[in-house]
Amino acid sequence: MFSERLQVLISPEQRRALEAEAKRREASVASVIREAIDLRLGTVDRSARMRALEEIRAMRGGPFLTPEELNREVAAEREQQFELPPAP
Numbered sequence: 001m002f003s004e005r006l007q008v009l010i011s012p013e014q015r016r017a018l019e020a021e022a023k024r025r026e027a028s029v030a031s032v033i034r035e036a037i038d039l040r041l042g043t044v045d046r047s048a049r050m051r052a053l054e055e056i057r058a059m060r061g062g063p064f065l066t067p068e069e070l071n072r073e074v075a076a077e078r079e080q081q082f083e084l085p086p087a088p
Contacts, residue, residue: 018033
């Protein structure tokens with residue numbers, strides 16, 4: 001199961017190449033990036049990726065957020081970390 005979020009800045013050319021490859025494969029850009037990382041670093045084998053895919057497919061119900069909603073939740077949580085306690 002994927003649980004770590006990472007933000008990476010890339011060039012417009014890299015973005016276009018990723019999107020073209022994802023379209024060619026009929027896959028997401030994220031899956032293309034994960035596969036490239038795995039190929040370069042050898043971190044996850046194909047069977048582990050397939051198990052993760054099956055787990056995701058089996059999910060039902062639960063709070064699923066859009067990327068925009070997830071970003072708002074993360075921003076709100078960060079703001080809470082820096083709030084000062086009320087003065088006595």
